[in-house]
Amino acid sequence: MxxxxxxxxxxxxxxxxxxxxxxxxxxxxxxxxxxxxxxxxxxxxxxxxxxxxxxxxxxxxDPIRPVLEKHVRRLARQLLDSAPLAPARLARMTDPQLWTAFDSCAVTQAESTMVRYELHRLKVEAGSAPPDRSGWTFSLRKTYSSAPLVEGQRIEVAAPEPAAELNALRALPTTFRVWWS
Incomplete structure (x- = not known):
């Protein structure tokens, strides 16, 4: 595998x-x-x-779409609030036109650059974001850790070593602090 x-x-x-x-x-x-x-x-x-x-x-x-949309939606709100751009005009833009608008607006330019070109600056650590630090908390709502049957037997019986690894995965954290470095 x-x-x-x-x-x-x-x-x-x-x-x-x-x-x-x-x-x-x-x-x-x-x-x-x-x-x-x-x-x-x-x-x-x-x-x-x-x-x-x-x-x-x-x-x-959910939960993928909201995570993908979070930054772009915030950028769009900031763009509409700070630039002479009507929502109807924004709705008719192509993707490259929207990114150009983000890059041309002083309020959205820095984050637009980060989202598009600096994903290596996105940092993640286990645990929740403390209230006094920047970033946000992201929690996994479901982990896929159910074990298959192996030759008709529970994995713990048929394959104890992979079963132990699967148990170790269940102990991993599911809440993370995410921030830009």
């Missing part, structure tokens, strides 16, 4: 190298395997399962 996190970070590195200006492709690189089924492609097509369709559904629902 491949390490999905390492794989996705590797895809992100390729995108950053070959298409450094394409911020949408960076997000797609990080999330491209989000809809994968158990055992990766093995179950593809069974009962109509399609990891691409599942991935689209996941990206468009």
């Amino acid at each position: 491949r390490n999905v996190r390492t794989h996705s970070c590797g895809v992100l590195a390729l995108v950053a190298h070959f298409r450094p200006e394409d911020e949408l492709l960076r997000v797609a690189a990080l999330l491209h395997d989000i809809g994968h089924l158990p055992l990766s492609h093995t179950l593809e097509g069974v009962a109509g399962l399609d990891h691409h369709a599942i991935g689209v559904q996941l990206v468009q629902s």
